[in-house]
Amino acid sequence: MMDNHTTTKHSYGSILIVDDLLENLQLLSEILSNHGYKIHTATSGQEAIESANTIPTDLILLDIMLPDLDGFEVCKSLKANEKTKAIPIIFISALSETKKKLLAFSLGAADYITKPFILNEVLARVKTQIEICNLRLQTEHQAKQMHFRNEQLLIEIKEHEISHRQLQESLQKLKLSNAEVLKLVDNLNAEIALRSKNEESLRQSNEMIVKLTNQVPGVVYQYRLFPDGSSCFPFASQGMETIYEVTPEQVREDATPVFGMLHSEDKEHIISDIMESAKNQTPFHSEFRMVLPRQGLRWRLSDAKPELLSDGSTLWYGIISDITERKLVEEALKENERRLREAQKMAHLGFWNWNVKSGSVEWSDEVFNIFGLDPETFEPQIDSIMALSPWPGEHERNQELIKRTMESKAPGSFEQKFLRSDKSIGYYYSTFEGRYNEKGELLAIVGTVLDITSHKLAEQQLQSQYTLLTALINSPKDLIIFSFDKHGCYTTFNEKHFAEMKQIFGVEIVPGMNLLDSIPVPELKEIAKKSMVRALQGETISEIHHQPDLNTYYEYSWNPIWENENVIGVTVFVKNITIKMQQDAEQKRLLHILESSLNEIYVFDSKNLVFEYANQASLQNLGYSLESMKKMTPLQLKPHFTEVQFRQLIEPLLTHQKEQIIFETEHLRANGSLYPVEVHLQLVENEGQQLFFAVIMDITERKKADQKIMSQLDELQRWQKVTLGREDRNRQLKQEVNELLLRLEEDIRYPSQES
Helix, strand or coil: CCCCCCCCCCCCCEEEEECCCHHHHHHHHHHHHCCCCEEEEECCHHHHHHHHHHCCCCEEEEECCCCCCCHHHHHHHHHHCCCCCCCCEEEEECCCCHHHHHHHHHCCCCEEEECCCCHHHHHHHHHHHHHHHHHHHHHHHHHHHHHHHHHHHHHHHHHHHHHHHHHHHHHHHCCCCHHHHHHHHHHHHHHHHHHHHHHHHHHHHHHHHHHHHHHCCCEEEEEEECCCCCEEEEEECCCHHHHHCCCHHHHCCCCHHHHCCECCCCHHHHHHHHHHHHHHCCCEEEEEEEEECCCEEEEEEEEEEEEECCCCCEEEEEEEEECHHHHHHHHHHHHHHHHHHHHHHHHCEEEEEEECCCCCEEECHHHHHHHCCCCCCCCCCHHHHHCCCCCHHHHHHHHHHHHHHHHHCCCEEEEEEEECCCCCEEEEEEEEEEEECCCCCEEEEEEEEEECHHHHHHHHHHHHHHHHHHHHHHCCCCEEEEEEECCCEEEEECHHHHHHHHHHHCCCCCCCCECHHHCCCHHHHHHHHHHHHHHHCCCCEEEEEEECCCCEEEEEEEEEEEECCEEEEEEEEEEECHHHHHHHHHHHHHHHHHHHCCCEEEEEECCCCCEEEECHHHHHHHCCCHHHHCCCCHHHCCCCCCHHHHHHHHHHHHCCCCCCEEEEEEEECCCCCEEEEEEEEEEEEECCEEEEEEEEEECHHHHHHHHHHHHHHHHHHHHHHHHHHHHHHHHHHHHHHHHHHHHHHHHHHCCCCCC
16 A cells, blocks of 8 residues: 555546645645545535436535525435445535534544645545445455355355255165166266365465455454343454454454453443444444554544344454554544644634535634624524624725625735624724635635634724823923833923923023933932833832922932833823922821820711721820721710710711800719810811811819819808907997996996995
8 A cells, every 4th residue: 555645647536526726626636636546526416416426426525605405404315325435524614613523424424634735634634535445345245245145155065965965865764776877976076176176266265365365454354242141253254363362263263352452431432332223223423542452542443334143143244454654643633633723713713615606605603702692593694794893894894894805806814893792892803815616617616713802802902092182291380291212212201300400501402312411410310210210110200309499309210111122212291299299288288286285176977977087186085096986986985975965965066056055064984983174175177177176175273273262262251250240249249348338437427326
């Protein structure tokens, strides 16, 4: 047998190639005819059926996409015809979906080849099928010859036995003369000699058949399965030693040695296939693996036809061939196809084929992935495909592009947006070209589909960012924006930066000028240089610079511009934050005042009453942390108030009836002790939020002083009462003394007569 690269013109078989594309017919015809095959062609399904019925054909290469009947319909028709059903069919197609392959094999296909064609794959698959076909025909012919000769021999032997028996009966019944007996014996001997000659001829014929079968690659065999489940190989060519590493004699009575070497994963399905063939008396066809002592793992292909015998057993006539090399090629091809699918998946690249005459469309797996569709439920047709892109304007544009391309017969391309299964919009880029027959008529359009959704979205995002950047550059009045490349040269800047540089440094900057050259002050140039170097190394920088002479503050933001993981420039945003810094300083000063106050100061929400701020004086006096305070409300500090009472108290502030409320109460410390306070409460608004601002004064000492004053007042009042009593007594004594003196004076002035 010659190898795949021979160019000898001997005919190895007749092949019918069916394809509606002229270039495919020419390519396959040239390849196969140069390797010794006789070629005839057809460009439609009907022509293929007629050709297979009229021209002797050993193999058919059948394209799926045909203008009238598709390949599957042609295959059904050929397999239903007694004359053509045995012809092996290899399907050819631009696509490789598992669903299509399974359908092809279910219809009786022998093999499957995908486009674009790989020379060695085509030759290997064709050669294998032709050899299997030839071996099958040769085996069937030899089996029929053996069967016919065996039947003839049995008939002759029976006739000989009958003649001999008849002769014996005649001798017993007749009294013959010696001469007659001798004559009969001579006739008998002549007949025996003739029989012997026929037997020798039959033996030689059998030897010739055995020699022929021994020359056939693989093993020609008979396999018999008995009703009790036992089996054997009544006949096997010498190829049995190569195929199974056993002699024909070792399996003539028992096939167990062969089944013992079946691969463990294949044994179950081989036995099942044998039983199915015996039950239905259908041809046996199976590929399986053997684990042989010397050769190791090998692949085998068996084809056989069953015959039901009178004792209920089944006898198969068949051939087993070594397909290990073919399987290795197939595995390599599958690996290449897997890598191709992975590459297509990684690149989001799919393929499609549109048969213009029949209107049918084929998609590769990746096209279904791109559109997010299930090959089992979605049938790609022109209408269903157009429905994926519900924008009529784009359809009209694409149809016009395809029309122009077909008129020029040159490849074309277009971009299309489509709706994904989640209703988001995707984008694809398609290239395409026409396929024409010898008359220049358009037969099909083939093309690719590349998912460019991420690219388009990135492009849109970039455009949006560019628009935003342009707006940022030109809109803000207080924002300075400029960019420079990796060499430190200006690429763009806004009007604010141009004006600032001219006003401060007297420099009119232009694109291409080096940033450092535009700064005349050495100290500022050194600061800018350090930041530029860091940003060009990929560091994002945010820094604040103070100009003491002007008492101004500037905030700088240095942002690297990346491209393919390399920094190609820097964009700088500069903002005058003097007012903000002053406000921050004022806020810090006010906060310092609040924190330094000896009074307790609180801020709490007007709705949920939860504290948002408490100064250090309040935390120290109450004994709580700020984190704890932010989970509390004033009600937890004022045990004498219920929530209803407290909300009634603050209601005049919320309704703006009062600006401030002052009241006294007691606060509860974390340790459970109480102390008197005076509360000054008012409502304030901050960025749309209403807050209560409370200043709390600890009046413990004041209360003590009040109590001391009251005690002193009581004592004073008591002494006042005592003093008033003494004054009354003094007045009474004084009056008595005066009265006594008056009497004494009268006695002195007017003595009594008794004296």
